[in-house]
Amino acid sequence: MASKPGIFTEWPWQKLGSFKYVVLIPWVAESLYSYTTKGEGERDLSNVLIFPFLLWRFLHNQIWISLSRFQTARSKHTIVHKGIEFEQVDREGNWDDQILLNGTFLYLSSKFLPGASHLPFWRIDGLIITILLHAGPVEFLYYWLHRALHHHYLYNRYHSHHHSSIVTEPITSVIHPFVENLTYFVLFTIPLMTLSLSGTLSIVALAGYETYIDFMNNLGHCNFEIVPNRLFQIFPPLKYIMYTPSYHSLHHTQFRTNLALFMPIYDYIYGTVDKSSDSLYETSHKGKAVIPHVVHLTHLTTLHSIYHLRLGFASFASKPYVSSKWYLWMIWPLTWASMLLTSIFGSTFTVEMNRLDRVKMQTWAIPRNSFQYSLSWQRAAINSLIEKAILEAEAGGVKVISLGLLNQGEELNRNGEYYLQKHPKLKLRIVDGTALAVAVVLYSIPLGTKQVLLRGKLSKTGYAVALALCHKGIQVITVRRDEFEKLKLLFPAKMGSHLVLCSSYNTEIWLVGDGLTEEEQRRAPKGTRFIPFSQFPPKKVRKDCLYYTTPALKIPKALENIHSCENWLPRRVMSAWRVGGIIHALEGWDAHECGDKMLDIEEVWNAALQHGFLPVAHV
Incomplete structure (x- = not known):
């Protein structure tokens, strides 16, 4: 909201929420x-094409959102090197309101x-008339309207809402x-109204x-700077009739310069062009070039992930991924097509860029879904993708x-040892994060x-959790003989008494x-605490029991550019393996x-706390 919201700030359908499309x-x-x-x-x-055109506007904007997020996570051409937070994503979640407004007026005009x-x-x-009217009245009137909106009275009540987003x-x-x-909509209708009344509209x-307006x-x-310098070399006057991302970015960091709409000529005429443009x-x-210190290698989970x-969709990414939205099933052909294409042609891609103190981090994703990891x-192919990512990170100077998730599977690559044996001279360090995950589980136990x-x-x-518990004198019960025998072989003889084979499910921790089944969960006593040591959370089938999240930690405020949730985890919470x-x-x-x-559990845990990572309120 603006600092002092004025009248007619709220959209007419704001209270409808997701039902506003009605x-x-x-x-x-x-x-x-x-x-x-x-x-x-x-x-x-022309009337029946209005709805497909509105859908095109949705798609066009989404393409830009995805492209921008992809480029700012990996591109060396990023303009403002600061982070975006959840507050901005929430504030900008109603970007489709202007499409609904536009659609309503198009239908009214057509009628x-x-x-x-x-x-x-x-x-x-x-x-021709459209081009002339935009370059003249529209750009000119917008410039002076924009200057007026930067007057403290209108700025505090309206335009400051837009400028809340510096990045x-x-x-x-x-x-x-x-x-x-x-007001902007009325301004942009000047060419279209003129064409309509003169009978020259098509x-x-x-x-x-309208696509030109969306594009610009x-x-x-x-x-991120995308406009090639060669365009200005071929046609120097272009700098007066077409702005660039860096040109307008200065308006969001300096506020009172570069006020023009899309054509900087009016800034040059009236002396408001920023000298550093x-x-x-x-x-x-x-x-x-951005060289991260750390790369976290993840992968897709479900098809809709x-x-x-x-x-993907900014509003989805900013919330924990619990289950697929019903309307996503309407685009299942696109979902399946994307899976097939990435399986055949896809390679690892950059998801996001973060920073904590001096350490820069990137997250890369393997273009495979969880179910594909279970296919022998x-x-x-998956190992080849992971190995390629490791070698690419090594060549790029990545340290860790x-x-x-499943990129460290025992059956897949022996918890990452496969790559170390194949490339023993690696300078970067391969980390599966087990020690910290174990520590989180241990400190979650009451x-x-x-x-x-x-x-x-x-x-x-x-296995590491079970061994650590026995060291602490806590009895570990298992109901399967094969697990019991395997654990017994790993444990020192003096701790064998802390490992018990029992068919009872009465323990409350x-x-x-x-692989925890629904049937097993139903056998648990009321009030049981389910504490996962797995990468994926168990399905919740009991309302009278407490389900902890998978091993994870709250991240410090100093960790920048966090505006998406890691899978099912809450906001500003990271998996222990990633941390x-x-x-x-x-x-x-x-x-x-x-x-x-495996690193020393206590040493890793204490280091995480010293750097500002905190335990999660699991339940």
Whole structure:
């Protein structure tokens, strides 16, 4: 919100929440009904194309959001090197309101405005008029309106809402209070209203002009320099009629310069161009390569998880991924097609960039879903992708690479040891984060606990937790003989009494791995605490029991650019395996932590606390 919100700040349908799209239903229904029931000569193609055009605007904006987030996570051409936080994502979550407003007026105009219905596909005179009217009245009036909005009275009540985002994303361009957005809409309708009343409006002019506005808005707020310098060398006057992302970025950092819409000529005429515009463009265009200290290697989980990545839908990524939204199933052909294409042609891609003190971090994703890791015929390809990522990180000067989720599987690569044996001279350190994950589990167990039940599939973390508990004198119970025998072989003889084989499920502290069944959960006593040591959380089937999150830690405030959730974890919470890699780099440790190797549990835990990572309120 603005610092002192004025009247008509809220959008008319704000209280409808996700149901706001109902405002378009009557218009869309009437449009389709009219087109299907009228005769060939009476049908209005331009009217029925309004809804597909609105969908195109949604897609166009989403492409820019994903492109911008991808580029700012990896590109050397980033302009403002600061982070975005959850507050900004929440504030900009209503970017589609302006599309609903636009759609409502298009339907009203088509029905009641002379010359706005039964439009021809193409008219050259209408296109020329549109260009002239935009370059003249629209750009000129916008410039002075924008200057007025920076007067303290209007700025405090309206425009400060837009300037809350110093580090911009493409969609920041349309984040304004309702009345301000309405003013812009009226301004942008000058060419279209003129064409309509003069009978020169066409489908191409309408769609082309609004797509141009979306394109330039997104371009100016994308926070990475994308405009080639060669364009200005070929046609020098272009700098007066087309802005660049770095040009408009200065407006969000300096506030009172570079006020023009898309054509900087008005800033030059009235003396409001920022003196550093050219130098910032040159610096951003030349760029500086980003070399992270730490790379966290993750992968996709469910098929729909691709939409919950930071590169996907921003509002989804900013919330824990619990289950797929029902409407995502409507685009299942696209989902399956993306999975097939990435499986065939895909390579590891950068998801995000973060910073903590002097340490820069990137997250890379393997383009494979969780179910593919369980397919034996996929393992060679997955190992090849992981190995390629490790070698790429090594060549890029990365110090630590942490293996997240199933990338450190025992069956896949022996907890990462496979890569170390194949490349023994690696300078970077491979970290699976087991020691910190074990520490988180151990400190999640209530004080005074005398015994725990071990269930689910045992992993490196599970074995280490069991061994550490026996060292503390806590009894570890298992109900499967094969697990009992394997654990017994690993334990020193003097601790054998702390390992018990028992068929009873009455213990109220359960340490659970993957594969915990619903039937087993129902056998647990009321009030049981399910504490996972697995990468994935168990399915919650008991309302009278307490489910802890998978091993994770709250991150310190100093960790920048966190505006997406790591899978199912809450905001500003990271998995222990990922944090393990960060701590490894912060401490400058030289050892690998993979295969059978594990760092000292207490040392890693204390280091994490010293760097500001805190335990999570698990329940």
